[in-house]
Amino acid sequence: MSSNPVARRLDDLRAEWVDFTKKSEARVLCWLVEPDEYSMVDALLVAENDARAGKLSDVFVALSSPFVSGKYGDGLLKEFVEKAEALHAGLEDDSVARWQPPAPPANGFEGAALWKACGSFVDFYKLPRLLALVLTPSKVDDMAAFRQWLDNAARSALPGLPKLRLVALDDVRAPSLAELARALPERAVAVPAELDMGRARLEVSEEAGGLGTPGGQFRHQFVQMTNALGERDLATAEKHSQAALAITNAQGWHALAVPIHLAMGASLAGAGQLEPAGKRYLEAEAAAAAGENAGDATCPKLRVQARLCRGSLLILQSAWKPAATLFTETRPMAEALKEPGMVVDCYRLASFSLEQDKQFPPAWQSGVDGVAYAKTQEKETLGSTTLSYLGLGLSRIGKQKEYISSWRRVESDLVALVGPDWRPAEPPPEQAPAAAPKGGGRS
Numbered sequence: 001m002s003s004n005p006v007a008r009r010l011d012d013l014r015a016e017w018v019d020f021t022k023k024s025e026a027r028v029l030c031w032l033v034e035p036d037e038y039s040m041v042d043a044l045l046v047a048e049n050d051a052r053a054g055k056l057s058d059v060f061v062a063l064s065s066p067f068v069s070g071k072y073g074d075g076l077l078k079e080f081v082e083k084a085e086a087l088h089a090g091l092e093d094d095s096v097a098r099w100q101p102p103a104p105p106a107n108g109f110e111g112a113a114l115w116k117a118c119g120s121f122v123d124f125y126k127l128p129r130l131l132a133l134v135l136t137p138s139k140v141d142d143m144a145a146f147r148q149w150l151d152n153a154a155r156s157a158l159p160g161l162p163k164l165r166l167v168a169l170d171d172v173r174a175p176s177l178a179e180l181a182r183a184l185p186e187r188a189v190a191v192p193a194e195l196d197m198g199r200a201r202l203e204v205s206e207e208a209g210g211l212g213t214p215g216g217q218f219r220h221q222f223v224q225m226t227n228a229l230g231e232r233d234l235a236t237a238e239k240h241s242q243a244a245l246a247i248t249n250a251q252g253w254h255a256l257a258v259p260i261h262l263a264m265g266a267s268l269a270g271a272g273q274l275e276p277a278g279k280r281y282l283e284a285e286a287a288a289a290a291g292e293n294a295g296d297a298t299c300p301k302l303r304v305q306a307r308l309c310r311g312s313l314l315i316l317q318s319a320w321k322p323a324a325t326l327f328t329e330t331r332p333m334a335e336a337l338k339e340p341g342m343v344v345d346c347y348r349l350a351s352f353s354l355e356q357d358k359q360f361p362p363a364w365q366s367g368v369d370g371v372a373y374a375k376t377q378e379k380e381t382l383g384s385t386t387l388s389y390l391g392l393g394l395s396r397i398g399k400q401k402e403y404i405s406s407w408r409r410v411e412s413d414l415v416a417l418v419g420p421d422w423r424p425a426e427p428p429p430e431q432a433p434a435a436a437p438k439g440g441g442r443s
Helices: 005-021 035-048 072-089 112-125 143-160 178-183 197-208 214-230 234-251 254-270 274-293 299-316 320-337 340-356 360-374 387-397 401-418
Strands: 028-033 059-063 131-135 164-171 188-192
Touching: 005 028, 005 035, 005 188, 005 197, 028 035, 028 143, 028 178, 035 059, 035 164, 035 197, 059 072, 072 112, 072 131, 112 131, 112 143, 112 164, 143 164, 143 178, 143 188, 178 188, 197 214, 214 234, 214 254, 234 254, 254 274, 254 299, 274 299, 299 320, 299 340, 320 340, 320 360, 340 360, 340 387, 360 387, 360 401, 387 401
Parallel strands: 028 164, 028 188, 059 131, 131 164
Antiparallel strands: none
């Protein structure tokens, strides 16, 4: 057992997996995880796919295809084949033959081709142990249908494939797959990870040492603040945030004060405490501005992030006019940073706020100007922006008769910039980017 806190928790996950595999009839592992434990499962998969770091004899393949009823098996098969090709490309031995997926069965049920391909893969490479498909769908359009899909797999498909297992991650605080484990106690097993990542972060901080120095003290207070936020204990988080801020103020560490305010602001907003959240965002911007004045090169971007977060809060409060003004005034700052994602967000969110305020001409103009800006950027950079959502807002306004002809031209630009399938499948994120640093969870 490793002395490293993170490595120990990876070993804990390995032990839980081994216990699951000892259940001869079990086919689906529902791993119940806290938001900050998802990243540890990811780390386990990375480690086990590395010959130097892996400790298990099983092969793990993570698949993130979105769950769409009636099409999920096809999506998984396509992704599995791509992953298999990548695995082969990474082999050091060129003499190993390349696996090719078999022809799909005629008139097979949904998923039949996937199961046939998995069985073929196991046989082709003569896997000594198990092949585990770790299902982390990027989107689930119907959770009940996803449970039923897993149920069908556990009942009918997997028993005929003794070396294949499925892993699905579930939120331990609000489990969605509990019914599956209850309905099929022998085939589907729900296991809480119980890694206590808060304790792990504290152990890492303690082992890093320097707790008698300002840097070490700040690190330890910040860890305790984020742990408290993860437990939704705002009072304790506030105590540690103030202790950390006292250190940043004494040391002139303006940039380190910003994430403290943003994290607290996001959590306060999530708890419905909008006025205190707004104050924290203002304090974040003030800290970034102070750092910018002191010559800290990281602070101009932090200042824009703080303003975008404050704008999100104004949207949450339906304060459309001040939100539109804030995003419009922030845009030149984002342009100076040469950050296309931030610039597009400013155009998009200003347009959205004006649209909600029934100010359609300026809302339309802000959106059109955003598309014009996008045309000046490299197409490769636009994929990571919210340009498609900006287009979605313009499409709403474009339904009005005075904009119909103009909308056709704008849509043509969007097709040229993003592609014919430019319309996003997800609902528009009518908020600025995340206000707080991620704690390892998935949203």
